[in-house]
Amino acid sequence: MDELKYVEYETADAVATITLARPEKANAQNERMLDELHYCFSAAEYDDEVTVIVLRGQGKHFSAGHDLGGSAPDPDAVSLAEPDGAWHLNKIYRWEARKYLGYSWHWRNIPKPTIGAIQGKAIAGALNLIWPLDLLVVADDVEFSDPVVLMAIGGVEYHGHTWELGARRAKDLLFTQRTLGAEEAVQIGLAREAVARDRLWDRTHELAVQIARNNPFGLAQAKRAVNQTLDVQGYYTALQSVFDVHSVGHGNAISVSGYPILMQLDEMKQNLKQS
Structure with a gap:
């Protein structure tokens, strides 16, 4: 990739740091950002000088999720409609299987420890970036939803909701649209620790450097042992199955409104503006 526009990448102390760099849009993910993320994760994966990977986001919020459009057109936005404006589930399914589920699954299985530094709001599609990570350090103002x-x-x-949160808490968050904060995240083991906002990046780097002192092959084997256990329990099969459930939602929206989602976004956007 010739140039990074929405993501920054740097290495130091055997740690690769990938930074979402679209703070004016609350790090909302358009297609180019996803491609840049995948490029950076892959670069870190195959760099023998890198032992640990950190993902973080500039600005007040880690990520507002998928970029669903706004007043100004985005040249890097996802466009899956046919030339006549019609939407077809097959095209949407193939694209999301590659760039949402596919990218995230690849990141989850990189044979190096990955750590997320999460602050502010982490909404919906932000979880596609967070669930694949091995460890989380959160700011005391974090809100998952x-x-x-x-x-x-x-x-x-x-x-990954059910695996990360447990069945009833996952249903609670989905049914009520409530947020999950720092204290609860640490209590249930979702986050390793919560720190003051101004300490988030430094503390995450300290943890990454500490882990990077270990034998890289040992770290890779430890990660594989845990991931493989989850997969034997049905983790990958469940992800694939629920991705199909998600796609049925798009099919329903297309049949009702002719668009892949039923656009009830005012409340979501207003909550983001107020925070």
């Missing part, structure tokens, strides 16, 4: 039931969809594409 997935309010896409408001759009008649059962959850985002990489649906």
Whole structure:
């Protein structure tokens, strides 16, 4: 990739740091950002000088999720409509299987520890970036949420919710659109620790450097042992199955409104502006 526009990448102390760099849009993910993220994760994966990978976001919020458009057109926005303006589920399914579920699944299985530094709001599609990570350090103002039931969809594409949160808490967040904060995240083991906002990046780097002192092959084997255990329990099969459930939501929206989602976004956008 010749130039990074929405993501920054740097290495130091055997740690690769990938930074979402679209703070004016609350790091909302358009197609180019996703491609840049995948490029950077792959660069870190195959760099023998890198032992640990950190993902973080500039600005007040880690990520507002997928970029669903706004007043100004975005030349890097996802466009899956046919030339006549019609939407077809097959095209949407193939694109999301590659760039949402596919990218996230690849990041989850990189044989190096990955750590997320998460602050502010982490909404819906932000979870596609967070669930694949091995460890999380959160700021004390963090708020996880997935309010896409408001759009008649059962959850985002990489649906690790039940594994990360437990069945009843996952249902609670989806049914009520409530947020999950720092204290609760640490209490349930979702986050390793919560720190003051101004300490988030430094503390995450400290942890990454500490882990990077270990034998790289040992780290890779430890990660594989845990991931493989989850997969034997049905993790990958569940992700694939629920991705199909997610896609049925798009099919329903197309049949009702001719658009892949039922656009009930005012409440979501207003909450983001007020925070």
